[in-house]
Amino acid sequence: MIQFINVGKRYSDGHEALKNVSFELARGEMAFLTGHSGAGKSTLLKLIMLMERASKGQITVGNQNLARIPPRQVPYYRRHAGVVFQDHKLLFDRTIFDNVAIAMEVAGTPPKEIAKRVRAALDKVGLLSKEKLTPIQLSGGEQQRVGIARAVVNKPPILLADEPTGNLDPELSAEIMKLFSDFNQVGVTVLIATHDLELISRLPYRVIELDHGHIRNEEAFVNG
């Protein structure tokens, strides 16, 4: 589903965030991306979201070479990949419902369909009763779940997350991870960047470790 072949990313200031990175994530797989801060986790996710372009190498997502997607087509591409951030990136002047709905509005989905799907997504993350509140009225964990609902409302085949549990206590973090595995259970390919090694050690998923832009160590945890 996601394939990196000898991918390098050098920023305009000369900083080389990724060096010769190759890996493949199969369709329906779930994996963690770890590494020290500055190791290139966020850059790798940004490359998949086309928020940045690779300096060298080839990235293929769902049989599509990302280098061949022109800027005009990027929005349409992004609709097929949900993304969750540590800082949630919610709109504080809109209700929870509207925050989730925008992901479908941009695609021009009819309002009836939007209402149905948004409520289904909010129900999944356990926030259906709070759809009329604004993000400021929610706890950090709840805000993160709104972010997740927004990422999945379009039923994307790929779900990415950048430090989704960064600000949460272990119990809430475990709940969030449970949500991600639930989505993975129904076939979504999931890639989560995190440095919460303690948490992921308890989960049966593959870990891709980045170290100064290189992939250092890959190990697959066996379900247990």
Place this chain on the structure above:
Amino acid sequence: MAKSNSQGAQVSASKPMLGSYFGNHKKALSHTLNEQKKKPLASILTCAVIGIAILLPTLLGVFLSNLERSQLSFDNTTQMTVMLSKTLSPIKGATFAQELTKIEGIESAKFIHQDDALEEFKATFELESTLEHLSDNPLPHSIIVTLSESANTIEQAQKLRTSLLGKPEIDLVQLDLMWVQRLNSITNFLSLSTWILGLMLSIAVILILGNTIRLAIENRKDEIAVLKLVGGTDAFVCRPFLYLGIFYGIGGGIFSIILCSVVLAILAQPIEALTASYQSDFSLSGLNIETTLFILLVGTFLGWCAAKISVKQHISAIEPS
């Protein structure tokens, strides 16, 4: 979510259906209007600024169309008054008038007896008592010459005047159209000034609105970044701002129409008093439907232009990070 596996597994850059196009616009428009409701004072002030900027050329335009209308009421054919020599008898004068019609460029010539002229003079200026003290009529016989269409320019009229002055029967030739011609030049000048002023103020409106919209974009930077992140196209992201520009433009237009009506209402009385002192029954006519629609259209266009320019410059610079 169970369907996502089979349905959503294919990642592609497909475009949405056209059916949702109007829905998108409706949503963007209602969002813009709701935003404006939240800060009515700021919106009204912006509209007022635009309104005043549009008002100035509008007022000039209204005055101008009034001036042009008043010119239309003058007979557009040029006339000259030919004062005959005092020694010429009325019969000879009448014959002379007949002869004048044979000259090229003269359409007709009407002889006026000095007594008739005096009567008209008395009637017009109510000087009966004063004029009674005069022992004889100071006015000469005269001929009113109407120029034919082909000779109806100021140069031709001047030429004809010079040639007529050469005749011994003629003392004086008065070209009556001079001041209408002058008025015409003034109107032309004002008309050009109005267009230049209008152009300048249009640019000012675009700059003001462009800046206002730039600030609106700045205020919603986070929102724009999020919209782009979840797959909003530039067109989708820009749409509310284009509507914002059009909203300000129409608001400014409405403001200027109201202000213009108020100003005209205030000025109507003094202008009528002024024109009455020139024996004119001129009355100031206000905005007609065409002008009103034109102002709204111009406002809409300027707002859209400003938004388009601003959006083109600033939206593409905002990328999710």
